[in-house]
Amino acid sequence: MSPSSAGPRELLLGDEAVALAAIHAGISGAFAYPGTPSTEILEYIQRQAVPGISACWSTNEKVAYEEALGMSYAGHRALVSMKHVGLNVAADPFMNSGITGVNGGLVLAVADDPGMHSSQNEQDSRIYARFAMLPCLEPCDQQMAYDMVRQAFDISERLGLPVMVRLVTRLAHSRAVVATKEPRPPDPRPPAEGRAWILLPVNARVGYRRLVDRQVEVRAAVAELGCSRREGAPGNGLAVIAAGIAWNYLLECHLGGEELPPSLRVSGYPLCEEGIAGILAAAEEVLVLEDGYPFIEETIQGFPPRDRPRIRGRLDGTLPRTGELTPDLVRAALERAGHEVREVEGPVAPRPPVLCSGCPHADTLEALNAAMRAVPGGRAFSDIGCYTLGALPPLEAIHTCVDMGASIGMAVGAARAGLRPSLAVIGDSTFMHSGMTPLVDAAREDTPVTIIILDNSTVGMTGGQPTAATGDELRRVVAGLGVPEEHLRTVVPLPKKREEITRVLVEEMNHPGVSVVIASRTCVQEAKRRARRGRKEATA
Numbered sequence: 001m002s003p004s005s006a007g008p009r010e011l012l013l014g015d016e017a018v019a020l021a022a023i024h025a026g027i028s029g030a031f032a033y034p035g036t037p038s039t040e041i042l043e044y045i046q047r048q049a050v051p052g053i054s055a056c057w058s059t060n061e062k063v064a065y066e067e068a069l070g071m072s073y074a075g076h077r078a079l080v081s082m083k084h085v086g087l088n089v090a091a092d093p094f095m096n097s098g099i100t101g102v103n104g105g106l107v108l109a110v111a112d113d114p115g116m117h118s119s120q121n122e123q124d125s126r127i128y129a130r131f132a133m134l135p136c137l138e139p140c141d142q143q144m145a146y147d148m149v150r151q152a153f154d155i156s157e158r159l160g161l162p163v164m165v166r167l168v169t170r171l172a173h174s175r176a177v178v179a180t181k182e183p184r185p186p187d188p189r190p191p192a193e194g195r196a197w198i199l200l201p202v203n204a205r206v207g208y209r210r211l212v213d214r215q216v217e218v219r220a221a222v223a224e225l226g227c228s229r230r231e232g233a234p235g236n237g238l239a240v241i242a243a244g245i246a247w248n249y250l251l252e253c254h255l256g257g258e259e260l261p262p263s264l265r266v267s268g269y270p271l272c273e274e275g276i277a278g279i280l281a282a283a284e285e286v287l288v289l290e291d292g293y294p295f296i297e298e299t300i301q302g303f304p305p306r307d308r309p310r311i312r313g314r315l316d317g318t319l320p321r322t323g324e325l326t327p328d329l330v331r332a333a334l335e336r337a338g339h340e341v342r343e344v345e346g347p348v349a350p351r352p353p354v355l356c357s358g359c360p361h362a363d364t365l366e367a368l369n370a371a372m373r374a375v376p377g378g379r380a381f382s383d384i385g386c387y388t389l390g391a392l393p394p395l396e397a398i399h400t401c402v403d404m405g406a407s408i409g410m411a412v413g414a415a416r417a418g419l420r421p422s423l424a425v426i427g428d429s430t431f432m433h434s435g436m437t438p439l440v441d442a443a444r445e446d447t448p449v450t451i452i453i454l455d456n457s458t459v460g461m462t463g464g465q466p467t468a469a470t471g472d473e474l475r476r477v478v479a480g481l482g483v484p485e486e487h488l489r490t491v492v493p494l495p496k497k498r499e500e501i502t503r504v505l506v507e508e509m510n511h512p513g514v515s516v517v518i519a520s521r522t523c524v525q526e527a528k529r530r531a532r533r534g535r536k537e538a539t540a
């Protein structure tokens, strides 16, 4: 990678470095759905309020990706950001955008969460990039995050392909000083022309062939960025391949002055075959350090075919197969491979999350428990949001949590298997994200499910972003999807109303068709934020 030219220096989170680089790269728009650890990317762009850059929360990640793709079609640069599981939601347009190609530069910043700090899995987005045959850049630190996002826009426009930038939690959420460069203005192209964007089979076959043929250029573009850099002194037979933040951990383990073994820093995919072959040839043992899946480790098992050194990593037990990589684990792995380094301090012990005192969800879930006791034998299929904490003692009110929007579909499936009562518990934002479509099924067939929408008027779990519909607007959406007015009820989740909510729930659980109960009270944290904003505006 070329060194950054001197510019104003800023103390930035990894997420903010991505955001600022996109602004400086001349984007016209940024699109996202919140999700830890990627939320701060769009929040930063919104705070900068740069004229000419549209930066709005989208209803879900698929919509965000499609909005970015539309902006690219129109000839402008666009950034789209999401957490790793969000890419499952956006997978359809993501995969197909490799075949249509892009017009204005399109960069997807996706933040993985190894160790599942706040996620339902620890899937590795590099696999998606390989699946879609698209370039993926993986910065090792905040400076690289800034530099790489700018370069990603260049590559995207040069190759006519979207480019993924993969972050992980520790990089997204830690700060470092970043030297920035001169911003460049947007440089819009005319809107796309031709058939490439019409994925009828006759065109898609051509587009897919073009994508396959372009792989040589993709490799060359990633290699040109120096995404495979060799460092370290000739050693005692051990070599290291370290990708992304693992490179930082490797350096951190050598702060005591120990010499780095021959090491390959990987910060882009597809992997540089020459770089890998060179490091494999130089060692008797190679330790692979990467956060997430054993992606490089598995890939290099195949080459070179002869005289391959022993490969150590997550697959042979030198490192744990699951969970987040840490400097401590890297040190232990180096020691296991016979390379002694000094000890580094471990992370602070995590605190388990709990519902805030006064949270409206607690009142609804207490009432749900009472209703489930009154009409026994049922299950409450939950969704993802602050209310998922209702699975833990003392509430223990919900029975499942699989993916965003799953609660209603699962309740419908279970009801059709004869389970009664079958309930779904879903927040306002999650309902708008992906709860509406299964509700259409339930309403069309009048399936006996009771859906509780927890309308706290915000996206509580990710820090209070606006929700796509709340209050009367939300009620109208639900009615519009076909839920009969007499079984569309609204309650106010307050301690003094628990008995009333229980009664309403019991009535609807006994109804042999679809019903929706909206529990509507603002999240207490959001109420505080609004009060603070009100005071600020009053004194301004």
Ligand SMILES: Cc1ncc(C[n+]2csc(CCOP(=O)(O)OP(=O)(O)O)c2C)c(N)n1
Pocket (backbone or CB within 6 Å): 033, 034, 035, 036, 061, 083, 085, 086, 087, 089, 119, 120, 384, 385, 386, 387, 404, 426, 427, 428, 429, 430, 431, 454, 456, 458, 459, 460, 461, 462, 467
């Ligand atoms: C596909 C996907 N995108 C984003 C997230 C991050 N996330 C988890 S819950 C949630 C929304 C929560 O909002 P809401 O349903 O309104 O519940 P609240 O937290 O406000 O109670 C988000 C954005 C996720 N887990 N999965």
Ligand code: SF4
Pocket (backbone or CB within 6 Å): 354, 355, 356, 358, 359, 360, 361, 386, 456, 460, 461, 523, 524, 525, 526
């Ligand atoms: S942030 Fe809001 S919704 Fe989440 S637990 Fe706290 S009060 Fe409840």
